[in-house]
Amino acid sequence: xxxxxxxxxxxxxxxxxxxxxxxxxxxxxxxxxxxxxxxxxxxxxxxxxxxxxxxxxxxxxxxxxxxxxxxxxxxxxxxxxxxxxxxxxxxxxxxxxxxxxxxxxxxxxxxxxxxxxxxxxxxxxxxxxxxxxxxxxxxxxxxxxxxxxxxxxxxxxxxxxxxxxxxxxxxxxxxxxxxxxxxxxxxxxxxxxxxxxxxxxxxxxxxxxxxxxxxxxxxxxxxxxxxxxxxxxxxxxxxxxxxxxxxxxxxxxxxxxxxxxxxxxxxxxxxxxxxxxxxxxxxxxxxxxxxx
Amino acid sequence: xxxxxxxxxxxxxxxxxxxxxxxxxxxxxxxxxxxxxxxxxxxxxxxxxxxxxxxxxxxxxxxxxxxxxxxxxxxxxxxxxxxxxxxxxxxxxxxxxxxxxxxxxxxxxxxxxxxxxxxxxxxxxxxxxxxxxxxxxxxxxxxxxxxxxxxxxxxxxxxxxxxxxxxxxxxxxxxxxxxxxxxxxxxxxxxxxxxxxxxxxxxxxxxxxxxxxxxxxxxxxxxxxxxxxxxxxxxxxxxxxxxxxxxxxxxxxxxxxxxxxxxxxxxxxxxxxxxxxxxxxxxxxxxxxxxxxxxxxxxxxxxxxxxxxxxxxxxxxxxxxxxxxxxxxxxxxxxxxxxxxxxxxxxxxxxxxxxxxxxxxxxxxxxxxxxxxxxxxxxxxxxxxxxxxxxxxxxxxxxxxxxxxxxxxxxxxxxxxxxxxxxxxxxxxxxxxxxxxxxxxxxxxx
Numbered sequence: 001x002x003x004x005x006x007x008x009x010x011x012x013x014x015x016x017x018x019x020x021x022x023x024x025x026x027x028x029x030x031x032x033x034x035x036x037x038x039x040x041x042x043x044x045x046x047x048x049x050x051x052x053x054x055x056x057x058x059x060x061x062x063x064x065x066x067x068x069x070x071x072x073x074x075x076x077x078x079x080x081x082x083x084x085x086x087x088x089x090x091x092x093x094x095x096x097x098x099x100x101x102x103x104x105x106x107x108x109x110x111x112x113x114x115x116x117x118x119x120x121x122x123x124x125x126x127x128x129x130x131x132x133x134x135x136x137x138x139x140x141x142x143x144x145x146x147x148x149x150x151x152x153x154x155x156x157x158x159x160x161x162x163x164x165x166x167x168x169x170x171x172x173x174x175x176x177x178x179x180x181x182x183x184x185x186x187x188x189x190x191x192x193x194x195x196x197x198x199x200x201x202x203x204x205x206x207x208x209x210x211x212x213x214x215x216x217x218x219x220x221x222x223x224x225x226x227x228x229x230x231x232x233x234x235x236x237x238x239x240x241x242x243x244x245x246x247x248x249x250x251x252x253x254x255x256x257x258x259x260x261x262x263x264x265x266x267x268x269x270x271x272x273x274x275x276x277x278x279x280x281x282x283x284x285x286x287x288x289x290x291x292x
Numbered sequence: 293x294x295x296x297x298x299x300x301x302x303x304x305x306x307x308x309x310x311x312x313x314x315x316x317x318x319x320x321x322x323x324x325x326x327x328x329x330x331x332x333x334x335x336x337x338x339x340x341x342x343x344x345x346x347x348x349x350x351x352x353x354x355x356x357x358x359x360x361x362x363x364x365x366x367x368x369x370x371x372x373x374x375x376x377x378x379x380x381x382x383x384x385x386x387x388x389x390x391x392x393x394x395x396x397x398x399x400x401x402x403x404x405x406x407x408x409x410x411x412x413x414x415x416x417x418x419x420x421x422x423x424x425x426x427x428x429x430x431x432x433x434x435x436x437x438x439x440x441x442x443x444x445x446x447x448x449x450x451x452x453x454x455x456x457x458x459x460x461x462x463x464x465x466x467x468x469x470x471x472x473x474x475x476x477x478x479x480x481x482x483x484x485x486x487x488x489x490x491x492x493x494x495x496x497x498x499x500x501x502x503x504x505x506x507x508x509x510x511x512x513x514x515x516x517x518x519x520x521x522x523x524x525x526x527x528x529x530x531x532x533x534x535x536x537x538x539x540x541x542x543x544x545x546x547x548x549x550x551x552x553x554x555x556x557x558x559x560x561x562x563x564x565x566x567x568x569x570x571x572x573x574x575x576x577x578x579x580x581x582x583x584x585x586x587x588x589x590x591x592x593x594x595x596x597x598x599x600x601x602x603x604x605x606x607x608x609x610x611x612x613x614x615x616x617x618x619x620x621x622x623x624x625x626x627x628x629x630x631x632x633x634x635x636x637x638x639x640x641x642x643x644x645x646x647x648x649x650x651x652x653x654x655x656x657x658x659x660x661x662x663x664x665x666x667x668x669x670x671x672x673x674x675x676x677x678x679x680x681x682x683x684x685x686x687x688x689x690x691x692x693x694x695x696x697x698x699x700x701x702x703x704x705x706x707x708x709x710x711x712x713x714x715x716x717x718x719x720x721x722x723x724x725x726x727x728x729x730x731x732x733x734x735x736x737x738x
Binding site: 043232258 | 711
């Protein structure tokens with residue numbers, strides 16, 4: 001009987017978030033899946049078109065371009081952000097004067113509003129008056145037109161987001177680092193290991209759970225990049241930063257093709273599901289160490 | 293890496309669909325007998341005088357409160373159409389020729405004809421050219437709010453520094469071959485960091501301090517459409533017809549706008565002015581980066597704010613190979629068909645279309661009024677400030693071109709923004725851009 005009561009209690013406690021999850025996540029996903037089978041301009045009556053939207057998007061070069069742009073963005077963003085965050089975490093994972101100040105400073109960008117940041121960064125990257133080109137100009141370098149140059153626009157967007165989210169990633173990795181028992185390093189030092197050996201044989205394996213969490217959540221977030229693009233480039237120049245999420249917005253809320261936009265959203269959903277599943281499998285195969 | 297999810301955005305649309313089935317919710321609430329009306333617009337320059345006049349309206353109608361919702365042009369239409377889909381649109385909103393056809397077809401606008409008849413509103417006071425534009429099959433979906441044409445705004449100081457007088461800006465001509473006297477004059481107004489003017493030996497086009505001209509137009513209304521008209525280009529084969537901007541006369545006009553920037557170096561580079569992130573042209577001229585700007589009459593108050601007293605004037609646009617010409621357009625206010633307060637919304641609309649309101653707005657110098665007799669009030673208000681704005685009126689009476697009437701406005705507006713931005717940057721040729729937009733916009737016509 002006690003077991004039943006426990007279960008009931010658990011579900012009672014779960015209920016609020018479960019209802020929220022079903023109502024605001026699961027239901028809309030089904031809603032979008034359904035909508036993706038219709039042609040609807042948001043105003044008139046939707047008409048059923050079966051899989052036409054999916055056929056159209058498979059043959060649409062702009063969709064493929066946005067898919068490529070999204071992957072390009074993820075590849076620019078994730079490695080840079082993770083490596084930078086790891087280096088920062090290692091640097092801050094020691095007793096030092098002012099360490100806490102640095103920690104706060106690195107996390108601050110993460111707390112700021114992406115839209116406001118986008119506007120500020122647009123000024124900083126302004127080709128004529130922006131700080132970046134002013135500094136480059138002092139060094140005698142003629143800086144490019146960052147946000148209007150198709151080759152530079154995406155790296156700029158990616159670097160702004162790296163800057164914004166590295167602090168958050170660093171914080172999680174730092175917590176992971178601090179959970180690694182100190183005795184391991186002492187023992188290894190006695191055995192005459194080099195710092196590099198200690199890093200690769202102790203730190204990295206034991207940091208795996210934190211790295212996994214950071215990689216999975218950041219990758220999902222990266223595939224959904226939107227606000228920086230919306231504020232800084234609107235997908236331009238010439239579609240160079242037209243990522244999937246922006247393309248969905250444009251099709252849905254500027255061209256009012258709700259069905260087509262829903263189909264695109266399902267594609268993005270499927271893509272993220274696949275990548276996340278692959279990450280899960282990769283990390284599951286590795287050993288997990290438990291010191292608790 | 294946004295926490296905003298694409299899925300959730302479209303999910304919003306899905307929820308809107310559900311909401312649509314469930315009938316509207318009451319968010320334009322009425323409490324204690326007082327009704328709050330939502331009134332949506334996109335121009336912050338016009339907002340203050342309109343708001344002031346609306347306070348008068350509220351005084352006369354103590355049971356009605358008006359809440360103004362302001363969104364800039366780029367966001368206005370996506371927001372409004374999403375609200376229309378969710379049946380939560382503002383009770384009264386600004387309407388534009390390029391979206392009006394779709395709205396009237398979808399039945400989201402209130403037919404004013406019976407209300408006009410019932411209250412015996414005198415519609416003969418409005419410019420008939422403007423009033424006709426809002427009628428479809430005997431139904432009336434708006435009364436003229438205002439009208440506008442495009443002019444050449446200039447900085448008086450920049451003109452004086454170049455040894456020019458305002459009269460030197462009159463009677464200029466351009467042509468696709470060598471730019472004509474228009475480009476020659478703009479060269480005199482373009483100065484590099486060493487004080488050399490464009491066309492002089494030693495002029496450095498890479499280090500320009502002040503350009504002769506600034507242009508910025510999300511659709512073409514304030515830049516190349518005017519040159520197109522002056523060059524004999526037709527944007528469409530007929531109203532409601534197919535786009536024809538890939539024709540030579542149109543491509544030449546697009547090319548000319550690119551040439552002003554990249555060949556003659558007399559226009560502010562697109563890296564500065566490209567919408568949606570570029571500063572508005574009153575700012576560009578106000579900061580001394582450009583001597584003149586092609587802009588609409590609705591921008592007068594903005595230029596007045598950005599420049600010191602007596603610091604600016606307005607000249608005519610140049611004439612092209614086939615003569616003078618300007619884009620001519622006007623707006624209206626529409627009543628949302630799904631409003632919960634049709635009676636109060638009609639009261640507000642009557643006020644907005646009334647002589648009293650339009651006179652107040654004209655006196656503030658915001659926009660040329662829809663009521664013809666008030667044009668002199670507007671011109672007089674600016675004359676008192678030392679600005680002669682009658683050029684806009686002359687332009688309206690001359691050769692004009694309206695906004696294209698098409699079902700493909702969304703597609704044209706979205707595609708044109710990014711594609712023309714590339715042309716102005718020199719990343720795409722005028723011919724390729726014209727063909728691309730033409731094809732895509734025509735494909736969107738069912």
